[in-house]
Amino acid sequence: MNKILGAITLFYHKLGSYPWFYSISSKLLPISTILAFMIFLLGIVWGIFYSPSDVTQGEIYRIIYMHVPAASVAQSIYFSLAIAGFVYLVWKMKMAGLFIKAMAPIGASFTILALISGAIWGQPTWGTWWVWDARLTSTLVLLLFYLAIIGLYSSFDNKKSADQAVSILAMVGAVNLPIIKKSVDWWNTLHQPSSIRIFEESTISSEMLYPLLICILSFYLMVFVFGLMAMRTEIAKREMTKDWFKKMVEKND
C-alpha cells in the first residue's frame, strides 16, 4: 500500500516538473498523433460510408459522428480544468495553472464545434438552427465559461495571479456540467435525451454505436495530442530564459 502511494506521490511530483514533462511529451507526441489520426479516420469512414442510414432521419443523422464526440470532449475538458483548478488552489502546483491556460482554448474550440454541428443538424430535422432550450443554452454557457477563462487569464500581467484567478473560475463553472448533462431529463427540451447509456441498453443500434464510440475515442486522443502541444508551447513561453530550456534547445540543434 505504502509503495503504491509512494509511486503516486513520485509521479505527482514529476508531473509538476517542466523539464520532465517536456521530455516525456516529446516521446508521447508522435505515437499519439499517429494513433489519433488513424482511429479518427477509421471512425469517420465507418460512420459515414459503412453504417446504415437511420429510419426516421435518413442520412442526416451521420452528423452525430462529429457532434456527439465534440460535445463529449468539450464537457470532459472543462471537468479536467476544474480538477486542475482545485489542485492549483490547494497545492499551488504550477503545472495545474499552466494546464488550464493551455486547455481552455481547446475546450472552447470543441464547444464551438458541438454548437455549430448541432445547429447544422437541427435545421433540417427540427426546423430551426437554434432554440433557447435548456441543453442548448447550458452548452452556450459552457462556451462562455471557456471564453471567460481565456479572457481572465490574459487580463493579468502576473502569471501567478492569473493562475489563481482562472483556477477559481474553472471550479465555479463546473456546476454547469451536471446541468448540461441532466438538462434533457430535468426539463422539457427540444433536444432529445442521450442515446448512449452506461447502465442500460443504448437506444442507438449497435451498428451505429460502434463507429460512434470509435469517433469519441479518437476525439479524446486528439484532445490529448492538442493538449500536449499547447502545454509544451506554454512551457516554452514561461521557461524560455531558464538554463534547462536553453541547454535542451542547444542539444537538439
Next chain:
Amino acid sequence: MKQHRKNRIYVILFVGISILISIFLVFSALQENINLFYSPTDLKNNPPMSDRSIRAGGLVKENSLKRDKDSLKIKFEITDLKNTISVSYEGLLPDLFKENKGVVATGYFYSTSNEFIAYEILAKHDENYVPKEVKKALE
C-alpha cells in the same frame, strides 16, 4: 497533509457547497421558465393569456392530421396521452414532422375553444436510432 492545505480545502468546500445551494435555489425558482414548452395538461390546468405567445409540445396524435387541399394550411392535435389540444398552422413543416412523433408548436392558445394557432412548428426527434434495414425486417 499540512494544516494550511487542509484549511484551503475547507474553504473550497464551503464556497463550493454555498454555490451549489444558491444555484439549486435559482433553478428551482425558475423551473417553469426553463421548460421549453407546456404540455396539453399544463395548458388545461393553468391556461395562459391568449395574447401571449407560448410553446406547446407533445406527440402529434395519430389520425388527427388534416391537410388543406389547395394551401399550406394544416390541422392536427397535440397530445400528452392525458389531454389533447387542436392546433392549426399554415406554412412549411420540418422533415421529421409526423403523426405519433414529438412536436413543439409556437403560437397563441385560446383556452375557451381549446385551440392553438401556431406560427412555428418544430419537430422533436427521439433518442432512438434504428437502421432502415432492421425496421423493414421487423415489419
